[in-house]
Amino acid sequence: MYKSLRLKPSLALNPMSRRYLATKPQNSLPAAYYRGGTSRAVFFQQNDLPKDKEHWAPIFRNVIGSPDPYGRQLDGLGGGLSSLSKVCVVGPSTHQDADVDYTFISLGIKNNDVDYSSNCGNMSSAVGPFAYDSKLFSPDGDSASVRIHNTNTGKIIHSSFPVVDGEAASSGDFAIDGVAGTAARVQLDFINPAGSVTGKLLPTGNVVDVFDGVTATCIDVGNPCVFIQAHGLGVQANLTPDEITTHPDLLVRLDSIRRQAGVKMGIADTLESVPGSVPKICLVGTPSTDARDVKQEQTPAKVDLLARALSVGQPHKAVPITVALALAAAARVEGSTVDGVVSKDQVDSAGITIGHASGNLMVGANFADSGELTSATVFRTARRLFEGRIFWKND
Template structure:
């Protein structure tokens, strides 16, 4: 399935081994990881197309389904289940309905998804006219050609997704390795930095940033240092925290961002990353807040921020308590599409 700007296989949890090591070996074989083209599997040779969603019924009273996300490394035989993926999340609702895990209603179906990676819940609204999932619609999102049916997702109490704290170090702004950064954990653990601190404008293309090896090495050193400070330990083999470069926005946007996965620049922006950026923009004292152009909130503390990225712009609605400043909900609209279904064959030695 395509979920947002990502793509990958969706598995029922009951169809995969319960043992984590055995499950990971199966996923590595299925995706063909360990080769830059993933030539011996169904991966797409890119981090955005080497993702896996594992979905099953939830035993929790406050959720309908459980969703475990797995980032399968392209060139190395590694599986990382530390982060969530908000783009793949967009297809979880349609998948769960079509697999009979959730009963569809007319004209939309609302369900609550428990993200196993982060221990957080997301409310999804899927278009189901006549009780049947539809992928056809008029909604366009940056980074995906054409239009499709909207999938509305509301992240609930997403602060502290991996560290347990919105500000893992307790500070909104600090200087690490000569760079002013904000260590921020909202939907995803991230390191936010002003692009100017690296001599960048923040408007470079992903290819330009990836080609600057000295910059990429410096960024990863900073990421590893920040990972320790955030209580995540040695993050060398992990994809979090995500480094994010920020800059003042163009007219009509709230902030400009370059999001890293972490060893290459995203051609758009991850949805969890967009939620993180928008929330940081609304948090006084952060790097993001200093650079952002913020719209005024309504009486309920809601406002829509526009994240500018290499593929276009992504709107995020933030609901923030006017008195405490606490961010309770972050809502985004994505699209999804079912691409094919069938059997993927794995090597005999992993079965």
């Protein structure tokens, strides 16, 4: 006969024990959760956050669920992916040419990183709808155009979208690859997007540079980016994200090149101090007749080039919008690594059609006669998923 197990009183999980009485109540703030393009983020109104921005980081980490050694962020609203580990702050404009200010924050998943060094083009598509839904900006009519000042880069973005019954429209017939279904179209015009962080279209002063024996183009449009032809690393440009992750040394080589490029672009003084979010790095290549191209990019004739981007060290499931903007600009720079692989007979004269891991994306770049990049345009969708109060635990 087995004897029943009895715990000593000191070991019993008594709800009234000191262990439980020491628990503190949670904190909470008004917040919303939006999908923007192929990303998601928690949105705060700036006036609801502490005035001292030094106090923001602990809130954001706890809300998202970072750091999480398991990499899942189950105790927060992150999703274990860089495209889901994001926060956006929107408030009254401090810029004369804008209606609202917008600050983007990227958070590490397994570490404590809270990164303000770059913008997110996908989440930019949700900023206008959030500003409208939150009554930070309320134009009349059945459409809205919000001028957004991105504080990370100092750049202006014009966001245009339909509205219905006092809220940003969510239903529509526009689809983007990587997101199921259709929704209302959001047009984003990035005004004078060159030099977002470095102040220059070509931060190194060169069309191409060589890092670890690999030729790269460093360009700053939307965000600083590094473009490498896939064959320069001995791989195909149509790799899946899983294939990039499991490749024996590709991620290590890409990070080495990215860090060297970051120093040469003037983003950081040392390899170790290069931020995780910028520069972005992306493999590019010419569309082929590979069966996966036919399946993922529909047919080779429907894209002008292939791109596989990384975001905070992870292969991106689609393509970051800021990377797409930089690709469109680099395709127009003669002699660049992108110019070397992009089709000269474009699928659509309105812009470059990029084949990424989840489908296609078209983005346009507009240059003045003087050669200056004046604007870049991309179309996305966005939707409010919830709003209310968000809770996080005291440390």
